[in-house]
Amino acid sequence: MFEATALNRRNVQVEWLFKVLFLLMTVILVIPVVLIMGVLVVKGHGVLSWEFLTTSPSSGMTAGGILPALVGTLWLVGVALVASVPLGIGAAIYLSEYAPDNWFTRAINLAIINLAGVPSIVHALFGLGAFVLFFRFGTSILAASLTLAVMTLPVVIVATRESLQAVPRAFREACWNMGATRWQTIRSVVLPNAISGILTGVILEVSRTAGETAPIMFTGAAFFLPFLPQSVFDQTMAMSLHLFVISTQVPGVPEELPYGVALVLISMVLAMNALSIAFRMYVRGKKKW
Amino acid sequence: MPPEEARPGTGASPSGSMMGSSPVPQAPGPASPFRSRARSRHGDLHRRDWAWYQDKAVAGVVLLGGVSAIVFILGIFLFITREGMGFLLHTIDFREFFGSPAWRPTFERSPTYGALALIAGTASVTGLAMVVSVPFSLGAAIFIGEFATGKVRETLKVLIELLAAIPSVVWGFIGLTLMNRLIIQLFDVPVGLNVLNAGIILGLMAAPIMTTIAEDALKAVPDTYREAAEAMGATRWQVIVMVVLPAAKNGLLGAVLLGVGRGFGETMAVLMASGHAIHIPTSVFDSVRALTATIAAELGETAVGSDHYQALFTLGILLFVVTFIINLTADLVVRGVRKGNR
Numbered sequence: 001m002f003e004a005t006a007l008n009r010r011n012v013q014v015e016w017l018f019k020v021l022f023l024l025m026t027v028i029l030v031i032p033v034v035l036i037m038g039v040l041v042v043k044g045h046g047v048l049s050w051e052f053l054t055t056s057p058s059s060g061m062t063a064g065g066i067l068p069a070l071v072g073t074l075w076l077v078g079v080a081l082v083a084s085v086p087l088g089i090g091a092a093i094y095l096s097e098y099a100p101d102n103w104f105t106r107a108i109n110l111a112i113i114n115l116a117g118v119p120s121i122v123h124a125l126f127g128l129g130a131f132v133l134f135f136r137f138g139t140s141i142l143a144a145s146l147t148l149a150v151m152t153l154p155v156v157i158v159a160t161r162e163s164l165q166a167v168p169r170a171f172r173e174a175c176w177n178m179g180a181t182r183w184q185t186i187r188s189v190v191l192p193n194a195i196s197g198i199l200t201g202v203i204l205e206v207s208r209t210a211g212e213t214a215p216i217m218f219t220g221a222a223f224f225l226p227f228l229p230q231s232v233f234d235q236t237m238a239m240s241l242h243l244f245v246i247s248t249q250v251p252g253v254p255e256e257l258p259y260g261v262a263l264v265l266i267s268m269v270l271a272m273n274a275l276s277i278a279f280r281m282y283v284r285g286k287k288k289w
Numbered sequence: 290m291p292p293e294e295a296r297p298g299t300g301a302s303p304s305g306s307m308m309g310s311s312p313v314p315q316a317p318g319p320a321s322p323f324r325s326r327a328r329s330r331h332g333d334l335h336r337r338d339w340a341w342y343q344d345k346a347v348a349g350v351v352l353l354g355g356v357s358a359i360v361f362i363l364g365i366f367l368f369i370t371r372e373g374m375g376f377l378l379h380t381i382d383f384r385e386f387f388g389s390p391a392w393r394p395t396f397e398r399s400p401t402y403g404a405l406a407l408i409a410g411t412a413s414v415t416g417l418a419m420v421v422s423v424p425f426s427l428g429a430a431i432f433i434g435e436f437a438t439g440k441v442r443e444t445l446k447v448l449i450e451l452l453a454a455i456p457s458v459v460w461g462f463i464g465l466t467l468m469n470r471l472i473i474q475l476f477d478v479p480v481g482l483n484v485l486n487a488g489i490i491l492g493l494m495a496a497p498i499m500t501t502i503a504e505d506a507l508k509a510v511p512d513t514y515r516e517a518a519e520a521m522g523a524t525r526w527q528v529i530v531m532v533v534l535p536a537a538k539n540g541l542l543g544a545v546l547l548g549v550g551r552g553f554g555e556t557m558a559v560l561m562a563s564g565h566a567i568h569i570p571t572s573v574f575d576s577v578r579a580l581t582a583t584i585a586a587e588l589g590e591t592a593v594g595s596d597h598y599q600a601l602f603t604l605g606i607l608l609f610v611v612t613f614i615i616n617l618t619a620d621l622v623v624r625g626v627r628k629g630n631r
Contacts, residue, residue: 025428030448090354117616119554129368181344211456
């Protein structure tokens with residue numbers, strides 16, 4: 001029927017050309033993920049062992065394991081979560097369920113965008129000025145975790161708000177029409193339907209918090225400590241800072257050691273992310289509306 | 290959506306659309322003039338029972354959560370200003386600060402605080418990062434948003450998300466080791482820690498946010514636009530170039546701005562990959578030092594309250610103000626396009 005004209009054919013060729021070009025660009029963009037993972041595994045797997053995970057660094061950090069850093073990161077993430085998750089979920093509930101559309105709500109949204117956009121080193125300065133010096137927490141897990149909590153608050157707020165707003169409005173209206181208050185509706189209808197999305201956000205925050213370095217440098221993380229932290233007022237080592245220290249500050253570190261540390265760190269972070277992504281897909285598959 | 294008048298609990302009338310970013314229900318409106326009478330006659334509609342008070346209490350508590358975001362952003366500004374104030378009021382010489390490349394805070398006799406080389410370092414690294422990553426990010430956004438379907442699309446989106454998840458200290462480590470060696474071998478230069486290295490690393494770090502926001506902007510273009518163009522015989526590519534991209538251009542600009550903000554504020558990767566030399570770069574193979582990296586490298590060695598310490602906080606104020614402006618502009622630009630489309 002159709003006789004392909006020269007113009008026709010050229011248009012198809014142009015389209016195909018650009019499609020391939022953009023595909024290539026996308027692939028080039030995502031190759032580094034695979035490449036980095038690959039290199040870290042190849043160069044770092046040699047040092048991985050049960051002992052590596054369960055002993056302290058020794059010989060001036062040129063040998064030994066990473067136990068204090070691993071435990072320190074768990075402390076930092078744990079305390080940061082305790083501080084930021086309730087606050088973040090509260091803020092998201094307010095923004096999604098209660099907030100009127102006025103200048104104040106816009107100010108809150110603007111503040112959230114900026115909290116997410118402020119450089120991590122500025123968060124570090126804030127943590128030092130506020131938590132370490134002004135509130136006199138000293139350089140401690142508490143100060144470092146609170147700094148991390150402020151920094152990652154937007155992650156929880158945005159993820160929670162999105163999952164709350166994904167609950168259809170009709171669900172709420174049905175509940176209101178039964179005479180339920182706003183809070184009864186949120187508790188019995190909105191939150192149960194949004195909880196999986198909220199969890200996804202929290203997991204994402206864990207991954208983000210575990211990888212941060214700059215905010216904890218001056219607020220609570222130490223280069224080297226031979227013991228494990230006992231309370232939130234102790235200083236601690238952390239995985240991210242440990243990687244920075246042994247790859248730039250300490251002479252004579254065997255080459256594969258930082259690769260091992262980087263491998264453990266990135267595995268923790270990417271595993272958390274993969275978990276969050278898998279969880280989200282599972283939930284999306286189960287949803288019926 | 291038609292105007293609605295639902296009444297959750299007591300007398301509040303939530304209205305407004307659930308779509309987009311606008312909050313779902315409105316806060317309790319102004320007290321109805323009938324409220325007091327209604328309470329006595331229709332106790333059921335305007336009740337003041339336990340559930341009502343509970344609702345009010347929760348409203349107050351979650352409001353605190355919302356307010357905390359504002360408190361924190363103001364707190365950040367207040368506390369870094371408080372620490373840097375002395376320098377900003379007494380010591381600083383603005384002509385030196387913005388005009389001199391000599392950042393010598395540890396000179397005993399006459400320390401100088403010229404931030405020009407640091408600003409140039411940040412600008413050169415961020416600039417190269419944008420040159421590298423803007424085309425790729427927008428290309429990827431167009432491919433994911435307009436061409437890819439099904440499994441391919443999902444996979445690419447997940448990979449982009451994982452790219453965003455790699456911690457900055459790991460990026461820095463990659464710059465320090467892999468990229469460093471690669472650049473030395475490829476270009477036959479003595480040191481591989483330079484603008485090129487940090488720029489590429491930073492470009493990869495800024496790419497996910499640009500791709501995601503740009504794809505959102507493409508998705509926000511109504512399908513009716515595409516269908517109208519297709520009905521007139523346009524190919525997919527013609528639709529993209531002549532219809533979708535012009536309609537989404539504000540969103541794309543916002544995406545690029547957010548990428549700039551990300552690159553501008555990145556600390557660890559730039560600290561480790563840029564070579565740490567205070568120097569106005571003349572080529573991409575020169576080592577530089579960024580504003581963020583300077584704070585990270587020097588703050589640990591300063592005494593609290595000293596001129597040097599306060600000068601570093603002043604750099605922090607500069608970073609805060611610039612990123613604030615970038616984020617604000619990006620937000621305005623992106624929201625402008627949303628309003629225009631509705």
